[in-house]
Amino acid sequence: MNVIPLDSVDDERLAVYTQLTNHQLRNVLDPARAVLIAESETVVRVALQAGLEPLSVLIEDRWLPQFEERLVGLLPAGIEVFTLPTEQTKKLTGYRVTRGILCAMRRPALRPVCEVLKRAKSVVVLEEVSDTTNIGAIARNAAALGIDGFLLSPTSADPYARRAIRVSMGTMFQLKIARFNEKQWPQQAFDMLHEAGFSCYALALDEHAYELGSPELPYHEKQALFFGSEGDGLTKEAVNACDYVVKIPMSRGVDSLNVAAASAVACWELVTRKSLEAERDLSRKGSEQDGSAE
Numbered sequence: 001m002n003v004i005p006l007d008s009v010d011d012e013r014l015a016v017y018t019q020l021t022n023h024q025l026r027n028v029l030d031p032a033r034a035v036l037i038a039e040s041e042t043v044v045r046v047a048l049q050a051g052l053e054p055l056s057v058l059i060e061d062r063w064l065p066q067f068e069e070r071l072v073g074l075l076p077a078g079i080e081v082f083t084l085p086t087e088q089t090k091k092l093t094g095y096r097v098t099r100g101i102l103c104a105m106r107r108p109a110l111r112p113v114c115e116v117l118k119r120a121k122s123v124v125v126l127e128e129v130s131d132t133t134n135i136g137a138i139a140r141n142a143a144a145l146g147i148d149g150f151l152l153s154p155t156s157a158d159p160y161a162r163r164a165i166r167v168s169m170g171t172m173f174q175l176k177i178a179r180f181n182e183k184q185w186p187q188q189a190f191d192m193l194h195e196a197g198f199s200c201y202a203l204a205l206d207e208h209a210y211e212l213g214s215p216e217l218p219y220h221e222k223q224a225l226f227f228g229s230e231g232d233g234l235t236k237e238a239v240n241a242c243d244y245v246v247k248i249p250m251s252r253g254v255d256s257l258n259v260a261a262a263s264a265v266a267c268w269e270l271v272t273r274k275s276l277e278a279e280r281d282l283s284r285k286g287s288e289q290d291g292s293a294e
Contacts, residue, residue, distance in 0.1 A: 001072055003081045005061065009088045013080075016104045017058050018092065022161050026107065034107035036160045038170070041070065044103045046170030048074040053106040057081040060089045063100030071101075107160055113178040113189075116149040117196040120176060121222050122271045123149035125189075125200075126156045127238050128229040129259060135159055136167025137260035138227065143171035145267040146275065150175040151224075153189075154182045190241045198224040202242035203266050204234050205256060209245040212269050217244065225266055227259050246270070 009018060016025070016035060027034040035055065038047045048054065054075055059067050061083040089100075116123065124142045129135060135157045142150055150172075152159065156179070165172055180189045193200055199220040210217040226242055228234030233256075239245055248257060248265055257265065 001081055002078055005083050009091045017102055035104050036107045037162045038103045038105055039166045041101050043170040044101055047105055047173050050173035054079055055104040058102040059083050060100040061085055111176055111178045113180060116176045116178045120148035122147050123151050123224045125151045125224050125226045127153040127234055129156045131230055132157045132161040132164040133167050134260045136164040138263045139168040139172045139175060141264040141267055143174050145272045147267055148176060150177045152179040153185050186238055193224050198222045200224045200242040202226045202234050202239045202245045203262055204239050204245050205247055206245045209247040212246050212248045223271060227263055230259055
């Protein structure tokens with residue numbers, strides 16, 4: 001590890017942390033050189049364990065001993081670790097919430113949609129979700145609740161934006177992520193999902209929708225859960241193309257939840273809980289058959 005003390009946040013060697021916009025970090029013209037910024041020890045650790053390539057580290061100097069103890073074994077031996085005094089790190093927007101560590105990493109390529117569908121049993125599909133905070137929160141919910149794939153419409157926000165990664169607590173790197181292109185969305189997207197054996201569930205406010213938790217709502221082993229934009233929700237075209245429309249029962253005149261909160265409720269009810277019930281039923285049937293054989 002090559003520790004390089006710096007005196008100023010204006011040092012050109014810190015440009016990747018201080019001067020480049022998310023669009024510039026993405027480097028659309030040369031994806032092989034694209035970069036992302038991981039913030040906080042937890043996020044950096046998860047990213048390294050997921051196999052991301054670190055390029056450099058920026059750390060508040062007072063955190064260096066703790067950093068060396070906890071993360072040094074996960075980093076390449078010669079990686080540049082820049083340090084700054086506290087009064088300089090205060091000049092970095094949002095730096096105080098990172099607990100002292102930033103890491104520039106090679107941005108992983110999104111996977112082909114067909115690859116995600118081939119390997120997943122459950123996926124979340126986001127249509128026109130434009131807020132990176134919501135993207136990150138939904139990813140964290142999906143990862144925690146056993147969702148395999150994370151699929152985005154062409155106009156949904158960047159899943160590797162700095163805030164999305166931070167809000168996801170690094171779980172973004174644990175999901176299989178793909179984005180439909182403009183030609184695929186929306187009709188080919190549904191064709192691809194159905195051909196891969198997925199049943200599509202739209203989370204939408206509709207008077208004819210199933211209530212979440214209803215025993216009448218069919219359960220399928222492979223499920224795609226659709227969530228729409230923060231303001232208008234799913235488009236009518238997407239709702240009509242789904243196999244089932246589902247709504248979360250509300251109280252006290254509240255019409256709906258924030259899309260991130262709704263994703264947690266729906267993922268638990270439609271995927272996690274149903275999967276656990278199916279496993280228990282299978283186990284119980286196996287025990288009954290063993291008992292009958294005796």
